[in-house]
Amino acid sequence: MHVTGALKIKKGQKxxxxxxxxxxxxWLLIAVALAFLGLFLVVPLAAVFTQALDKGVDxxxxxxxxxxxxxxxxxxxxxxxxxxxxxxxFGVVAAxxxxxxxxxxxxxxxxxxxxxxxxxxxxxxxxxxxxxxxxGWAGPWLSAHDIKILFAVPGIxxxxxxxxxxxxxxxxxxxxxxxxxxxxxxxxxxGASGLQTFFRVTFPNIRWxxxxxxxxxxxxxxxxxxxxxxxxxHVRGYTNTIPLHVxxxxxxxxxxxxxxxASLLALLALVTLVVKTVAEWKIQEETx
Amino acid sequence: xxxxxxxxxxxxxxxxxxxxxxxxxxQVELLNVSYDPTRELYQDFNAAFAKHWKKKAxxxxxxxxxxxxxxxxxxxxxxxxxxxxxxxxxxxxxxxIHSKAGLIxxxxxKRLPHNSSPYTSTIVFLxxxxxxxxxxxxxxxxxxxxxxxxxxxxxxxxxxxxYLAAWAYALKQKGGNEAKAKEFVTKLFKNVPVLDSGARGSxxxxxxxxxxxxxxxxxxxxxxxxxxxxxxxxEIVVPSLSILAEPPVTVIDKVVDKHRTRKxxxxxLKYLYTPEGQEIAxxxxxxxxxxxxxxxxxxxxxxxxxITIDDVFGGWQKAQKKHFADGGTFDQIYTPSK
Amino acid sequence: MNLSLKKHSVLxxxxxxxxxxxxxxxxxxxxxxxxxxxxxxxxxxxxFVATVTAPRVVASYRVTxxxxxxxxxxxxxxxxxxxxxxxxxRFPGKRLFDALVDLPFALPTAVAGITLATVYSGGGWIxxxxxxxxIKVAYTPLGILVAMVFIGLPFVVRTVQPVLExxxxxxxxxxxxxGANRWQTFSRVLFPTLLPxxxxxxxxxxxxxxxxxxxxxxxxxxMPMVSEITPLLIITKLEQYxxxxxxxxxxxxxxxxxxxxxxxxxxxxxxxxxxx
Numbered sequence: 054m055h056v057t058g059a060l061k062i063k064k065g066q067k068x069x070x071x072x073x074x075x076x077x078x079x080w081l082l083i084a085v086a087l088a089f090l091g092l093f094l095v096v097p098l099a100a101v102f103t104q105a106l107d108k109g110v111d112x113x114x115x116x117x118x119x120x121x122x123x124x125x126x127x128x129x130x131x132x133x134x135x136x137x138x139x140x141x142x143f144g145v146v147a148a149x150x151x152x153x154x155x156x157x158x159x160x161x162x163x164x165x166x167x168x169x170x171x172x173x174x175x176x177x178x179x180x181x182x183x184x185x186x187x188x189g190w191a192g193p194w195l196s197a198h199d200i201k202i203l204f205a206v207p208g209i210x211x212x213x214x215x216x217x218x219x220x221x222x223x224x225x226x227x228x229x230x231x232x233x234x235x236x237x238x239x240x241x242x243x244g245a246s247g248l249q250t251f252f253r254v255t256f257p258n259i260r261w262x263x264x265x266x267x268x269x270x271x272x273x274x275x276x277x278x279x280x281x282x283x284x285x286x287h288v289r290g291y292t293n294t295i296p297l298h299v300x301x302x303x304x305x306x307x308x309x310x311x312x313x314x315a316s317l318l319a320l321l322a323l324v325t326l327v328v329k330t331v332a333e334w335k336i337q338e339e340t341x
Numbered sequence: 342x343x344x345x346x347x348x349x350x351x352x353x354x355x356x357x358x359x360x361x362x363x364x365x366x367x368q369v370e371l372l373n374v375s376y377d378p379t380r381e382l383y384q385d386f387n388a389a390f391a392k393h394w395k396k397k398a399x400x401x402x403x404x405x406x407x408x409x410x411x412x413x414x415x416x417x418x419x420x421x422x423x424x425x426x427x428x429x430x431x432x433x434x435x436x437x438i439h440s441k442a443g444l445i446x447x448x449x450x451k452r453l454p455h456n457s458s459p460y461t462s463t464i465v466f467l468x469x470x471x472x473x474x475x476x477x478x479x480x481x482x483x484x485x486x487x488x489x490x491x492x493x494x495x496x497x498x499x500x501x502x503x504y505l506a507a508w509a510y511a512l513k514q515k516g517g518n519e520a521k522a523k524e525f526v527t528k529l530f531k532n533v534p535v536l537d538s539g540a541r542g543s544x545x546x547x548x549x550x551x552x553x554x555x556x557x558x559x560x561x562x563x564x565x566x567x568x569x570x571x572x573x574x575x576e577i578v579v580p581s582l583s584i585l586a587e588p589p590v591t592v593i594d595k596v597v598d599k600h601r602t603r604k605x606x607x608x609x610l611k612y613l614y615t616p617e618g619q620e621i622a623x624x625x626x627x628x629x630x631x632x633x634x635x636x637x638x639x640x641x642x643x644x645x646x647x648i649t650i651d652d653v654f655g656g657w658q659k660a661q662k663k664h665f666a667d668g669g670t671f672d673q674i675y676t677p678s679k
Numbered sequence: 680m681n682l683s684l685k686k687h688s689v690l691x692x693x694x695x696x697x698x699x700x701x702x703x704x705x706x707x708x709x710x711x712x713x714x715x716x717x718x719x720x721x722x723x724x725x726x727f728v729a730t731v732t733a734p735r736v737v738a739s740y741r742v743t744x745x746x747x748x749x750x751x752x753x754x755x756x757x758x759x760x761x762x763x764x765x766x767x768x769r770f771p772g773k774r775l776f777d778a779l780v781d782l783p784f785a786l787p788t789a790v791a792g793i794t795l796a797t798v799y800s801g802g803g804w805i806x807x808x809x810x811x812x813x814i815k816v817a818y819t820p821l822g823i824l825v826a827m828v829f830i831g832l833p834f835v836v837r838t839v840q841p842v843l844e845x846x847x848x849x850x851x852x853x854x855x856x857x858g859a860n861r862w863q864t865f866s867r868v869l870f871p872t873l874l875p876x877x878x879x880x881x882x883x884x885x886x887x888x889x890x891x892x893x894x895x896x897x898x899x900x901x902m903p904m905v906s907e908i909t910p911l912l913i914i915t916k917l918e919q920y921x922x923x924x925x926x927x928x929x930x931x932x933x934x935x936x937x938x939x940x941x942x943x944x945x946x947x948x949x950x951x952x953x954x955x
Contacts, residue, residue, distance in 0.1 A: 173890030187421035276787025322785035412918035
């Protein structure tokens with residue numbers, strides 16, 4: 054399944070290609086496809102960097118060094134540093150249970166794991182307002198005990214965990230299913246312990262999938278806007294993440310700075326794509 | 342193994358944040374939750390107040406700011422954003438903090454002079470240089486080829502003032518009545534191509550994206566746009582009649598009592614009323630209420646006939662119910678006409 | 680009971696891993712989502728129906744689901760084309776374009792939103808060529824479509840691509856031998872094989888577009904009845920202190936996304952059977 058842009062696992066030789074269209078048709082199709090990709094992907098990507106450097110390189114770095122920008126970067130790194138490992142652990146554990154065993158209700162469980170992916174980010178934020186808001190379930194109790202969740206770092210982290218919940222799991226489940234369980238069973242028969250089997254046998258097979266799952270999860274965690282916007286409270290220098298800081302700069306006629314900060318996220322996206330491409334090569338190499 | 346490492350990473354990351362927070366706690370902190378166009382005002386004012394408080398109480402005060410559409414901001418406070426003071430666009434949103442969450446007493450607006458509004462403002466038009474569409478007054482806005490930019494009255498305080506100013510104008514014309522006013526406002530909103538959720542979004546749409554012929558804006562927001570983005574690009578047009586906008590301020594009692602910041606929070610708001618505070622407000626194009634400061638800046642602010650919300654609409658509660666509640670006149674404007 | 684849950688396997692850890700999965704799932708996803716259901720349950724049935732069928736709300740469904748369907752359709756057509764070109768042809772920069780297809784997964788939505796609004800508005804790189812022809816993209820329903828096409832772009836490409844890669848060349852050759860021309864081969868032989876994965880990609884792109892918020896609010900005009908999407912309406916309700924209304928609309932959307940997901944999973948089962 055490709056819910057989160059799973060790695061392509063190519064099996065053996067490429068099929069097809071035996072017949073070809075006339076050169077004219079071929080080039081026409083290529084031209085249309087590239088024009089479409091250019092219009093929707095290349096142009097916007099180029100625009101981010103052009104706009105960011107609109108006022109020169111000095112202005113670009115000044116925008117990144119500004120205290121509110123630094124605190125937004127720090128908060129974003131912190132949020133990712135907490136939510137990604139938690140979802141990684143979950144992803145590996147869930148993938149083990151789902152791919153190595155058969156049990157009733159499995160596909161229902163998978164659907165539930167997918168749910169945060171298709172729930173609108175606005176709703177993801179809203180549910181935490183309902184839970185932890187002063188008018189919500191736990192709000193009055195939390196307030197009485199002076200525990201801040203909503204409009205503070207924990208709320209932002211929770212909302213981020215929610216929206217990035219399926220990423221690692223969805224990456225690993227198809228990968229581990231494809232690999233079957235023969236190798237693990239053999240290891241067990243030879244007397245390895247469960248954890249040994251996992252770290253010596255399973256993990257080397259899935260490490261590129263894990264890496265890509267983690268980096269995709271990380272990109273989303275750092276870039277989440279809708280859900281975080283609902284729970285943040287927008288206190289400058291305290292509860293603004295990078296995407297929220299971008300929005301603020303954008304609303305302050307500070308377009309060059311907005312795009313400068315946005316370009317950090319765009320760079321992160323490009324790194325994500327590179328890692329993905331490398332991971333795909335490696336998996337192909339190893340399965341051949 | 343990996344789990345342990347992850348745990349260590351997570352814990353140390355947590356400590357890394359907890360550290361600085363603990364260090365900051367030695368000084369006083371205030372959170373001011375405000376609406377969109379006051380960013381520049383409070384940037385200046387907070388710096389001045391920090392100096393003032395240091396001199397007066399010998400204490401360092403750090404003022405945190407949060408800005409957004411007035412409705413969103415009030416909602417956040419109701420949901421538990423621990424604002425020591427709120428400085429919002431209109432009284433209705435602060436009333437909601439009383440009625441929905443009970444964080445302040447009902448008579449909050451009586452606690453500070455001048456309906457708790459240390460500065461006032463009004464609604465003006467921002468047009469493109471040379472006023473190519475010859476927009477002079479409200480009735481020019483309903484002409485068929487005019488595009489008007491205003492935020493959404495449902496979510497933006499400023500937009501509610503815009504809407505009510507237009508309504509009041511139509512009402513005050515010869516033979517004006519409620520039905521005609523509604524017709525006028527309906528026509529006006531037919532000319533609105535974009536409804537942003539806050540005042541800042543609308544200004545961006547008009548100024549940066551070049552959309553529309555006229556922006557209905559806070560006076561201070563219009564001045565700021567002209568000054569920041571070039572006098573050669575925009576002009577301010579003051580209509581024959583507008584509305585006296587009173588953006589009120591208050592301390593949030595439950596929060597300041599919990600934070601033990603009542604003294605500094607109250608002083609913060611009172612400082613807005615002092616000549617220094619008034620001067621900062623005037624410099625940021627808010628109309629000062631202090632007579633002396635007002636006289637000094639008289640040139641900046643065009644004299645305009647201002648109606649008040651109490652006179653024409655019977656106060657915010659009534660206006661809100663009639664115009665902006667679900668099914669109110671604003672919703673009726675957007676109900677498809679058969 | 681416990682024993683009959685799973686087939687016999689020598690592998691350990693079924694209990695703890697499944698237990699942890701369900702625990703974490705409940706903690707992060709199910710309990711918070713149930714708050715939504717409970718809050719909605721506070722409304723009477725009549726109030727609920729009145730809220731979720733108010734004209735402005737219905738108009739927002741039309742905008743959201745309509746644009747999402749259209750965007751998924753655009754992506755279905757161009758997605759197959761892009762996948763086809765990437766799998767079948769050689770051209771310079773192919774690797775680069777292949778990698779770039781995933782950009783919408785990795786690029787934060789807010790960045791996509793301000794960028795698309797900049798590029799497609801009247802003075803922008805693309806907008807300036809469209810506007811003279813009377814085509815306005817930014818701040819119109821068309822802008823919503825553009826944003827939804829952007830975020831949904833990878834789905835169809837990435838579901839169709841692997842199927843296309845594994846197609847056996849012999850089938851096409853056989854069709855050609857039997858006298859079919861290229862177009863007939865594609866429409867009668869290839870297309871039916873691609874259909875399940877195409878539908879899956881379509882449904883995924885649709886699901887993603889329906890829930891999208893960040894990139895759309897920057898480029899849509901947000902006009903009630905015309906270009907206001909449902910997630911924005913939820914936020915608007917929230918900002919009017921109408922919590923019950925916001926949760927009622929949210930639960931309708933939640934139900935919709937759950938149905939779409941179930942459909943996707945069924946489609947995938949179907950396509951797997953197809954593949955075998």
